[in-house]
Amino acid sequence: MVHERKTAFLAGVWRVDPETNTLLRDGEERHVEPKVMKVLLTLASQQNHVVSKEDLITAVWPDTFVGDDVLTRCISILRKITEDDPHAPHFIQTVPKVGYRLVAPVSEFAEPEPMEVLVEQPAAPLEARPAAESIVPPAGAARWPRARWIAGAAAALSLVAATGYGVHARREATGPSGSLRTVQFTSYDGEQTQPAFSPDGAHIAFVWAKHGSETRQIYVKRIGEENLTRLAKDGGEQFSPVWSPDGRQIAYLGRSSDGLGLYITGTAPGSGASRIYIPQQPSHWEQGALSWSPDGKSLIFPDHDGSQPHSSLFQLDLATRNVRSITSPPSGWEGDLNPAYSPDGTKIAFTRASETAVRDIYWISVGNGAVHQLTSDRMNIDSLTWSADGRSILFSSNRGGKYALWKMALNGGKPERLPVGSEDAFGPAVGPRPGQLAYAQGSAFWSILRLRGAEGKSAAVPERVLSSTQQDSAPSLSPDGRFFAIQSLRSGSQEIWISSIEGKSLRQLTFLGGPLTGSPAWSNHGDSLLFDSRPDGHSHIFSVPVGGGQPKQLTSGNANDIVPRWSHDDQKIYFRSNRGGRWQLWMIPAAGGEPQPVTTGDGIEPQESPDGRWLYYTRGNEDGLWRTPVGGGNEVQVSKAPAAGFWGYWQVTPLGIFYLDQSHTSPEIRILNPETRESSLYATLQQTPPPYAGISVVAQGHIVLMTDEHDAERHITLVERQR
Template structure:
């Protein structure tokens, strides 16, 4: 059932991105994250509901996120994501000197939603943390008085980890989200007096934040259950009955409920990604100016030219769920070739002969690799293990499919024969997504989110070596290998990324294009035509988010 949410009012409508609202104890103010008028850095702000200008509380060059209000209203806890001086901090809610509470692992996956929670008695703060890159994130409680940490949860090895902790109003239960990967997660409940955590949802889909109702009987959460769009749902903690609260066409997430229980606030996305074409070496002046090639009011991503250069495969949410589409090289005659109807589907890649397309999908619960004919016929599942198999690509001879997988306990590159059969491990020191070189001798790959660099390993086996350390972890899926080099995107200023080219011949890096729109942090977004003349880049033509509120939430 859908319960209509009455009277939605805007809380913030600033330029850029506002997210992660947290109510003050009296429910009349919110703390939130905003990336500022220049859209260049995330900081913590406080705003009276109904007033216009927010008060800025932090101004560190590192991103400050995840505000959580102390129950007495005097302090706001937040997370600073910085390798140098990062950690969990407290700042007075009226402004003033910060106090560092504890260290925190500096590199975070792109999880969206509030990940800090003050306990109702004001003595503890729950936060996700870990001590090494290889470990999954666990939930820790941090003493407000002394900063001591106590580990509360222990997710299985190979999982992304546990996020979005939230103390129940009576402080007897901790709700949290256990993520196998960014796209596969469920809600768990941990009794704080002792005992095992209990799984509440069995959706195995992406979640972006949760909040308890004031009576402690239900949880409101943002999820992709039932489609590719994040909407808000309300679930009973006793019998797990679930009802849908929003029916938005664009994502809503980061729900938070006031202590009084009558106000529900959440973030409303305005994101629209389209595929643009840039000329690389063209003498034709009309092709030199960037062209919006493939666009819709929803997200389009993951483009790749067919081997003959006549077609483009891409993923799009234009039909209501992420599906694989194929168009002509000029963007015309786009047609849908998959029908997943909700589960996340993406990363399409052409076979070397142009007859088949490989992609990843959460069609049957966990992520697996699928192959389909280029005309949409004969879809088949290629991998069947219980782990997350993602980001496929073809060997140059068309006999193998490479993919990223956690089956060894950490994310590594594996390969499987295209007809199915035993899998072979390719990397040992980490690997997420990659491509064979044009001559089929090397496999080039990125290690994953927040892990800079492009690496290579001989296809025949051998040493894993760093090729390019300028490729930053933030835009980890914006790169492409050609016979002569690597195109990749970087963004020292998020709103003004650049595309660069690394030449195999002289190991030099040159500027290819300056972009005036931000890029996505989770989706593949760069491709080069087979003749090396054209570049495809996925840009966020509309970006940002606002915070809205339902006044009469029950």
């Protein structure tokens, strides 16, 4: 039996702190997830001795069936942090076909004297105060949606070492379903997601976003072989592949220069793609948004009906091309998503979202249209599929903490966690062969970057203030630039945290313990923070003192209120809401009162000008920046940037409007004069930041904070029954 160390120690030049799951070196702090830390601790307990893969897996994942790919991911993360070369290791050595050995010297860590502690003590108003009391919600909610979703996102990605099919993962799980093995089906750079089995179970279609490319394409790979076939070279983004029942065609959703579209293409080499339908606004394509009926006659997908803000499920008759709505979500809800036909075609499973990140599973009878609710978690269901026998639904959810695969019988009962896909697993797909299952698995490194730009500089050198394998994003600077708030998954659920500008005194501010909590906004007086959270299945606006305390709920009801921002004098609070039947900007007095609509059209990320004359804002699915007089008037577009999906990448300051411009070869932060419409360069970025996370700028313009996501990898794991 292998035992891991429990106390802080030194591993080479790194201080390892098991209590906080951090590695520290020269003031640099790197936060890792608990399983990665446990791998390191187990290796440290046997320093300079080889620990077999079997012993590591048993120690870190007791009583859980996982493949070697999960262990490989943890080793890869440790090597990334410590800048270790597997070919000339100075931290962890791989012993082929056996296991791993910690070669970094291990020694005890002596705590420094109190005067030498490198932890900054915050000054007023951030002096030490009692921790914030937690709100006890009536039910759970979900994580702040990942950067690729409109409310923000999602999702964890993965670092998995590149290995061929059939090399790894031969641990067995013997039970009623027999012995299973997991293998790494894809190991390419970037993200491979949304696996879909061919009807004969011989091929898998999947979506691949390569490093350095912002477009996603569909590829097909035969199980047991390495050759790839690109599905259709239409030049646009492709999502949600689904096979026809006869295996001769694949349908998918796409976005190109021609706009949105539902496409069908043949699976034979050289087949062209035909756009057969133009959706109004398909929702959440990256989570499985298309299903082909078993009889081959229809396709179903989520779309919007006219100006309705919520999504419904639509059925397309392939013979007549007629489309009809088949579900009606409650008013004020985000809507219906993730449709999937049952194997016999008599039922359709889907998720119904009260808010983007709060979803439960429902199913509808094709025969009589009766809708049945299956789960009542009020957590996030990322994606779902049917079991091969049609008696259960498999789904990815954060109902147990980290996203994992679950199974729930159609006749009720409690969801059961699957013995595979136990961490960071998304997009399950069931194949026709016994025990055949595929899913995507992954994570990424997240950092808060500080930019110091100057006029005339061609590039700003970013400094990593915080770094973690758990998502840190959406920074909001205090008015004096000494502190910043973020939304973070460090505690296991997304909460609001506060740090000094150097990243040395990080502390948790909210303790809601489940509901997705995010979008922090620091008041101009420096004493309070706004944020949104989902304690009852809908998103509401809250405020909390920056020193800690009981959060105060400012909005309520069955609508969704998100992304709150203060007026220039902190007397009003603006936010995005669908309480009027569609997305608009609304306002409430900071002292309390009834919300009032501000814009007639969509608006998000509202910011007043420093003189209080103008209200600037972006829109959820459109390029550009708009403004309207604070007292009411015409809504006018003042800039074509930022791009759609990057609605948080701008800020009004006395110097002008800082914004992200992606129209150049390299993305830039520029400063716009809203009166002359002229702009100047502030900084050139090394890479495009993740969508939705946004920037924060101090009034003097000498500090810009932004989110960085790097080394993002997501790969497909294949599960098969042992023969």
